[in-house]
Amino acid sequence: MELFFLAMLVLVMATALGSGYPVAFALPGAAILTISAAAVSGYLFAGDSAAYFAQGSPSQWLSAGVTNFRGIYWEVERDTLIAIPLFVFMGIMLQRSKIAEDLLVTMAQLFGPIPGGLGISVVFVGALLAATTGILGATVVAMGLISLPVMMRNNYSHPLATGTIAASGTLGQIIPPSIVLIILADQLASAVDQADTARKSLYKATTGEFSMPSEFAVTSTSAGDMFLGAFIPGLVLVGLYMTFILVLALIRPKLAPAVPLEGGYDRTLIAKAMITLVPPLVLIFIVLGSIIAGVATVNQAGAIGAAGAMIMAGYRLKEGQPRAYWPAMLAMAAVVCIFILSSQFNMNVKNIQTSTDALGIGLGVVALGALIVALLWSGKRALQIDNTLRGVMLDTAKTTSLVFIILLGAAMLTAAFRAFGGEELVKEFLTSLPGGFWAQFIIVMAVIFLLGFFLDFIEIAVVVVPIVSPILLADPQANITAVWLGVMIGLNIQTSFLTPPFGFALFYLRGVAPAAVKTTSIYKGVVPFIGLQLAALGIVGYFPSLVNYLPTRLSLLGEQAPPPINPKLQTCIEETVFTQFQSDGDRIRSAIGDAKNLNVSSLPPKLAKSFGDSLAKAENTFKLLDDIKATEVSLKQAVPAYSPLHVQVREIQRDVRKVQVEVKHLRTALSRTRGDDDAAKAARERLQASIDKDMAEVERLEARIPADWAEKNKAFKLLLNADKKARTTYRRNTDQSYKPVIEIAKILETSDALGELAPDFAALTKLADSGDATAVEAAAKALSSKLSPIAGSNDIRKELRKVSRHAARSPDDVPALKNLLVETSRVYDDEVRWRTAAKADLGEGLGKYEAAIRNTIGLRSLRRLPEGTALNVAACMSHHTDVSLSF
Template identity: 35%
Template sequence: MTGLILFAVAFILLMLGIPVAFAFGASAVFAAWIDPNVGLQVFGLLPYRIFGRMDNVILMAVPLFIFMGLILEKSKIAEKMLESIGELFGPVRGGLAIAIVIVGAILAATMGIVAASVVMMTTISLPVMLKHGYSPRLAGGVIAASGTLGQLIPPSIVLIILGAVMNISVGDLFKAAVIPGLIVVCLYIMYILILSFFKPEIAPAIKTDKPYSQILIEAVKSLVAPAILIAIVLGSVFTGFATPTESAAVGALGSIILAVFYGTFSWDLLKYAAKETVTMTGMIFMILIGAAAFSLVFNESGAGDIVTSFFTDDISSKYIFIFFAMSLIFILGFFVDFIEITFIIIPILLPIVQEFNIDPLWFALLIAINLQTSFLTPPFGFSLFFLKGAAGNKIQTKDLYIGIIPFILFQIITLLIIFFFPHLVEMLVK
């Protein structure tokens, strides 16, 4: 009963517009107060849980990767790359859309910040796509979907938080996520190629007066800096030379060096990145504290044991449990952010994962793919909000919602591929 009260109160507070961290914290206090078997004295254990999370060295990578992404966003490195690769693929049907997918994947491996990626690609590419006759639905869908690739392709903040919550090696998660990330990218590109082949009017080729050799040289030049940063950050993790936290620190320093090299570094840039990093990190850790209070009351009330026994004793099928877990996360993704889902729902599911002896690395990748979808699902898909806010009246909300549907389906297809072929997760780990 206490578990139901927890979720009901949290849902009501969220619908009333209460910030997530306070909604979960307040629901925990209320549920503990009305349950005599729990009581408010249970919060005496809360500081130990919070400090246990704060001592997690892996979580230090979160602000460092955020800082790196913000520096790259404001230093115009990513912007130049998007423009030059757009020109490179422009002469092909659907080429500009393909360029956005490729740039989205590269930005995911360097920036990993959905808001920055979506807003930047919307501001630069959407007017160009619409000007050259691209369908608003395809343009909006491909930009929103490509901007969310940073949730799956390492170094993803989702993977870092999942690793910390599930006690899994973040380095292994990074390696395991490479193939699912490539599958998503390939599905996007195949869809664009097939669609533009049968309907060339919605994704026409773009002619340019520039010599193609010049365009190719400019594209290669724009890729050098991101390629070096990706090689340093991910290469050091994949080879075991550095931990994710150490590679994040190197990446943060490397982004500053690149900004200096390209002549875009300034103290205002550094100040902006530092301020925004503190703001975003503070938000994440406030949610962590609220989630810690929520899960503490949930477990102390015995609700966690009831859920575990229901699946392991009454249902006794790990596949039904996985279907239920993925469906729950997918539905929640329509309404709440990935951070809340990770901190609230995953600790509840984790004991059941252990009882069924499910590979935690494989399960974590299924969750990561599912959480990426939460950025695209209306009505509260954050990627859709970012795009609409940056686009203004250039694209209608209805076109955006319809245009994103194929890309959501490709996310689900990727989820099914990894579910039925779990060895794909282990290929780069071993």
């Protein structure tokens, strides 16, 4: 019966959508009707309202809906959705204030004389609008109204003109900041948790180990990562469009004729181009650049974009009138002042320590006030002129409300789909496909492509993605990142919006195109652009680094970058370091040899021995590198023969686990079947027969496992363990090689600071002569605090603690207190003496040695990766790595 209600759910939803019923109500309505029907049927025919649910009950579904409602509107972790109204406001304001129209006219004048220049200009402006609006319908309509008449007047081919406009209008799906990317990031964030849990279960089931190494965890994503990941694919797509138009115009000039420029490139045109192009480009650069540089979150960047669009609208709506640019000039001056003040003063309000800090804060408040005045001034203009601000606010509210209502309805629909076992059916179908991950991925992408004919991107993102993405992300064979999957889905959705006869972009364009443009011309025009989008999809799929590199680079270079000791970084770090050893091995060996000749006689015996051991371990690094290379070679040689067997057996074992789960459920049902009447006995017999049948199926499946599996699996595990052991030994060895060096270096570095405390120790001794034990205790504690940042001062601090304890417990025993101070002074003097001598003997040589091994042997002990190493590691990590043989 669960399948019946699952089919009913899909049918009701499809019927409602097909009849034109609003999506925002079709999704939750289908869920409510189906859940209610299942609950009532279960109560009437089985005596249990939950009887026809594969998992959970009507009450659990309701509580899941409440949880999803709270998750969408109140959870702090999902505050990324706040960026949606900000970016919508930004895009609509730029369109309503006719800045987009100015962009197209100016670009057409600049590039018109080039073959296909007008079409290239349309693509360029479409990309800019995509970077501000992110809404497909609005962009296509705006581009159709602005650019299509211009292209027709200049004798452009109707198919080429309409195809260029439709394709350019859909760029908002993939070029950040995009609403679809924000929603995909939000949906994928929860999908990553499910996928990671599934992968951990798989690891436990296949290896028998309870904890999965963190390097095998599923890589999560965020809206910022999605923006970064989609940036290069978006540029690739724009480049493909422009190249196609240019080549077509060169081959067949009549299809895209050059547009002569009246008056030539004079100062007036250049000035107009600067005024028209620079502000939107600067705004886009600031919005995206602040995210890419890690300066602002997605929400903060959205606020910047909304404020910038308001200021730009303020002068555009007043164009040609006196004082049109005054608010913009005031805002620009205020922003420049804030940047200058931030670089010259401490602008932390909670940390005002001097009058200079107070002056900086005061000036900052004045500059901020000027910026607020500029915003209010521009907003007043937008409100008074053509009631622009009111229209923008209404459109923003409508679009945002639609998005959030659909999010809520989709959450209810997804919960109902899972309640009837739909998610398990999808998972079972996909995992049973031959061909592994790529077969699953192609099927999912084909389904999303087809759904794009009928559903908007929001419905696809919130209905389909939560169901299929955990399955794809959990696969250890492909080991894809969530950001790559999100960008691929975004590109796919964009492709489906152009495909005849149901592509949404075609309907939007048809609605604003003049009657002279035939529908068949629109369909013909988008065909080559669909091919270009599919080519871009293939390029991004084949080169995942186009998506993964920028997010990985930012994470490794940002303020919150993981330390080099992070387990997920180790393989790529070692690959980078091994390359450095190959090129700089002789220099590193020479540095180790020079360090052996250093005079360590002035060091305490313990430190001298530690330093000598570290040099021996540093020399041993090269042998350990050879061990790792040997295990790598053995693994690579074994993989081709072992991998097919591994895949075959794991598939069989997966089927066995499915049957065993069914057996478990049957045995539970059998244990709950009570009574001695004929019906109960018959039910028990049926259940037992099903159990026996399933157990026979388990035996049949296990018999398919090759006889040599255990032996070959054991041999391969030995190779894996040998590689793991070699790498673990190498990592431990390098850590032990570098830590004593840096410890001694820090001690010598702080030796001058230790020597400067001599007056404090002398003053402490004089206090003891006065007999004031309370003052001695306070001075000893204060001196201990001063020693805290000085490396290697533990022995002195230990003596000071003895002094302070004695002063507190036995304040009258002054002689004993003086003896303790004498011993403390002796320890201090000895420490200063040997440090001074060691600094003279070792300082320069030790510094050279540490610098020579810092980025190789000492890399794991650093606080963060050096920039050059981080870039190499980012390039390495941007590729997907198959980890299935470890499962």
